Amino acid sequence: MSESAIADFVTSFIPDTATHAEPVRGRVVMSKRRIVLAAESEQVTIPLGGVFDVQHETAPGDLAAFFDDTVTIAYERDGDRRVAVVEGAGDTVERFVILVFKGLLNGSKVYAKHPARRGGRVTDQPFESGGLFVSPGTVELRGDVAAELDVSTVTHFERVERELRGSTRSMLSVRHMGDTGPVTTELALDSGRKMNLLGRFIRLRYTQLKQELADVELTSDEIEALVAIYSSGPDANLATVLGVDASRLTMFLNDLIDKDLVRDDDGTYLTSMGRAAVSEHIEDVNM
Structure with missing residues (x-):
């Protein structure tokens, strides 16, 4: 070679x-x-x-x-x-x-509507073009449309038909967690082969995380703590958000760190497994 x-x-x-x-x-x-x-x-x-x-x-x-x-x-x-x-x-x-x-x-031309939906509401965002790049945990869009889809937060994806530049195109609709809640991004590539490969990549990473998460047992209090970390950010006063004292919070966080759901690095952050847990449980917490 x-x-x-x-x-x-x-x-x-x-x-x-x-x-x-x-x-x-x-x-x-x-x-x-x-x-x-x-x-x-x-x-x-x-x-x-x-x-x-x-x-x-x-x-x-x-x-x-x-x-x-x-x-x-x-x-x-x-x-x-x-x-x-x-x-x-x-x-x-x-x-x-x-x-x-x-x-x-990587480098493939992509047409993306991001976000196509916020929660259940359809947006008026147009399709924009850019470059597609993947890494172990993300699908990144660069160019006129700039976004990063965290695969660990994907909750659903499917093929859909949409109008794009005067013709009906097959594309991938991906529902995932954004900074402020669930969003849907719609993606189209010029090559059907690459569309299939992108779907395979998302499914592969999604399935691996879900399989790892299936081996982790979480209490309702731990789920609530994970959602609070996601919603409040790494610098939030989690004891106040959760309504617990400092010793109780420390116990929560140590358990979540041991389960590889949280990392403590100048702030409290979710790991990819932690984000996957939030995406799976956040609707239950909000009911």
């Missing part, structure tokens, strides 16, 4: 599910243009421009004998659709998945 590598690690993989029944051991090397799966006897090149789906999940039944988790990369090359499967466990592979999505999506 002549271009610089941005990922390079050794793992097991199936370079092509149509021709390989079992995994081989080798190197996975990624540049800004391609992914190369290099085993001792062969090398498979996956052009990023041909990738149309990426999944990171528990290995399906027929692969469970070889892998616990898998990264499945579906792509088109020379007119044929192919699938490669990479062993998916570990921090290195998680970083690799994010790099793949960055390589596929």
Whole structure:
């Protein structure tokens, strides 16, 4: 590979599910243009421009004998659709998945209506163009429309049809928590392939956070404390907001820190898991 590598690690993989029944051991090397799966006897090149789906999940039944988790990369090359499967466990592979999505999506032209809704109210905000950029926890819009969608606060997303520049377009409608409450952002990309990949990215990050959150037990008082931190900001007097004394507040915060929901860093901040917990429970608190 002549271009610089941005990922390079050794793992097991199936370079092509149509021709390989079992995994081989080798190197996975990624540049800004391609992914190369290099085993001792062969090398498979996956052009990023041909990738149309990426999944990171528990290995399906027929692969469970070889892998616990898998990264499945579906792509088109020379007119044929192919699938490669990479062993998916570990921090290195998680970083690799994010790099793949960055390589596929970053810099893409996006048309966005932000916000399209505030709560249940439709706004008169027009669609504006900009650039799309993803990171482990965010979808960022830069340009005429500037916004950052925190994936940990997404509560719902779906495909919708909207009028854009004189024609009906398929786009992604994402409901998430803004600074002052729930908002909906509508996004359209020029490429249907990239639209599918953006939906996959949001679903992947959303699902991972929800799975982690499912293992965390929260009391009603802890939920109320998380919502108060979200609503009041890092510098608020939380004891006053919650109506508890300092010792009781300290106990709340220590428990939430132990559960990786809150961090204390010159102020009290929610972690991505904490924001996911708020987005899941805030409507219950406000009822």
